[in-house]
Amino acid sequence: MAVRSIRIYPDPILKQVVERVEEVDETVIAVIQDLVDTMVDSGHSVGVAAPQIGELCRALVVDVSKSKLGKDNNHGLLEMVNPEIIEKSGSKMMREGCMSVPDYTGNVTRAEHIVIEFTDRAGQPRVIEANGFEAVAIQHELDHLDGMLFLDRVSSLKTDLYRRKTR
Amino acid sequence: MNHFALTIVGRDRPGIVSQVTEILFKQGCNLADSSCSILGGQFTMILILGHPEFTNRESFGEAFKPLEDADLTVALRVLKPGGEIRPQIEGDICMISVYCSDKPCIVYHVAQVLSEKQVNITDLNTKLVGTEERPVYVMVLEAVLSEGIEEEDINRWLAPVRDELQVDITVRTIPTVEL
Numbered sequence: 442m443a444v445r446s447i448r449i450y451p452d453p454i455l456k457q458v459v460e461r462v463e464e465v466d467e468t469v470i471a472v473i474q475d476l477v478d479t480m481v482d483s484g485h486s487v488g489v490a491a492p493q494i495g496e497l498c499r500a501l502v503v504d505v506s507k508s509k510l511g512k513d514n515n516h517g518l519l520e521m522v523n524p525e526i527i528e529k530s531g532s533k534m535m536r537e538g539c540m541s542v543p544d545y546t547g548n549v550t551r552a553e554h555i556v557i558e559f560t561d562r563a564g565q566p567r568v569i570e571a572n573g574f575e576a577v578a579i580q581h582e583l584d585h586l587d588g589m590l591f592l593d594r595v596s597s598l599k600t601d602l603y604r605r606k607t608r
Numbered sequence: 609m610n611h612f613a614l615t616i617v618g619r620d621r622p623g624i625v626s627q628v629t630e631i632l633f634k635q636g637c638n639l640a641d642s643s644c645s646i647l648g649g650q651f652t653m654i655l656i657l658g659h660p661e662f663t664n665r666e667s668f669g670e671a672f673k674p675l676e677d678a679d680l681t682v683a684l685r686v687l688k689p690g691g692e693i694r695p696q697i698e699g700d701i702c703m704i705s706v707y708c709s710d711k712p713c714i715v716y717h718v719a720q721v722l723s724e725k726q727v728n729i730t731d732l733n734t735k736l737v738g739t740e741e742r743p744v745y746v747m748v749l750e751a752v753l754s755e756g757i758e759e760e761d762i763n764r765w766l767a768p769v770r771d772e773l774q775v776d777i778t779v780r781t782i783p784t785v786e787l
Contacts, residue, residue: 485786510783536701536784546784574785581787591787 444482445475445494447540454492455541456588459499462522465564469498473520473562476502486540487511488578490585493541499523501582503575511574519569521559524583527568528556535577537591547595551580609658611640611692618680620651628653628675635671636660640692656692697728699752701782702762707746708775709738714747717769718777725765728752753781 448454462469472491480489480502488503504518505511531553538546555576558568571579581591616628625644632639632655641656662668665684672682706714715734722729731750738744753762762779770777 487785488787508785510785534782536782538784538786540786548782574783577785578787 442471442474442478444478447479447483447489447493448495449540450542450590452495452541454495454497455585455590457492457497458588459492459497459586462499462560465522465560465562469500469522470562472496472498472500473502473522476500477518477520480504483540487574488582489540490582492585492588499586501579501586503578503582505575505578508574511578514573515575516569516571519579520562521557521579522561524557524559524579524586526552526555526557526580526583528554530554533573533577535574537577537581539581539591541585542590542592547591549581549591549594551577551594553577555579609638609660610663611687612657612659612662613685613687613691614653614655614657615683615685616653616655616675616680617650618675618678620646620649624651624680625653627678628655628680631671631674632657635662635668637662641694656687658692697730697752699728699754699757701730701784702751702753702759703780703782704749704751704762704766705746705778706749706775707744708773709742709744711745712773712775714745714769714773714775717773718747718749718766721765721769722751722762725757725761726754727757727762728754 475494476489476491479494480486487505487508488501490501491498500522501524502518502520506515506517529552532550533553534548534550536546537549553576554570554572556568556570557579558566561567584590618624636659638658639655640658642654644651644653659667664686668684675682704718706718708714719729729749729751732747734745734747736743737746759779759781766777766779769775
């Protein structure tokens, strides 16, 4: 139960592919709790993946319910272990920013609808359908588990990378 | 560190980037920002360079002569201090696509409307696409909407251009999200 500091590129942990979790034990639950605490503490974040807090654990949390873009279409707080997208369709472009790549945003096109399976905090398998901003947020966080940053997804620096709006 | 804007234009062929950047590397220049692309049959390079000692055009001596000998046009602009720093432009990002079958100066007409409303254009590309018999002229521009300006305002302001020139215009804001 702790707010952790966010790892920032070029921290090598952000470029690692994270192994699957065998069992949702106390260690994994502790990581999930830290992810939630860190996300909530940042105020503006809608998702954090374990490598961002320095944990090589295939887990992420997403909660878009408090954001303007996600408040009407969401599953509340999602805690996912071993998430895997099993279906995707549509496309949606958003200008993404990431706490691990401060000060820049880039246009990224991702699937607008996804079906994703994962194991929840209780160790139960679940499958949900996510749409819009929630789907984008899950895909962004899932990339972190595969050592991918949004910088790997932008097509052109000149038009896509832009200094982030100050909050 | 002093900064310079270097532009290079020449008939496209493999090897231009390599030749240019080898010279810059050997001169001890840092590449701070750049955009290079093929426009028509020309390869064009626009580079913002930094150098710890060079102060003016003469500092580079004959460094660019091999490029001129290779039929590339080279222009160097000495930047005033701070000229290398991108201004912080606040606001939502808006993409505007304009296309039509003819070329009724769409860039000018759209830019004029945006300029009147103090909308800042941050990126602009035009291309001639389609076939020779049925060419399509396309412009995609990115603008930053300052506070109080919405997507609907841009649509309303551009409506006369759309009607008078018979062009297709779509406007879409891209939400910026913190993940």
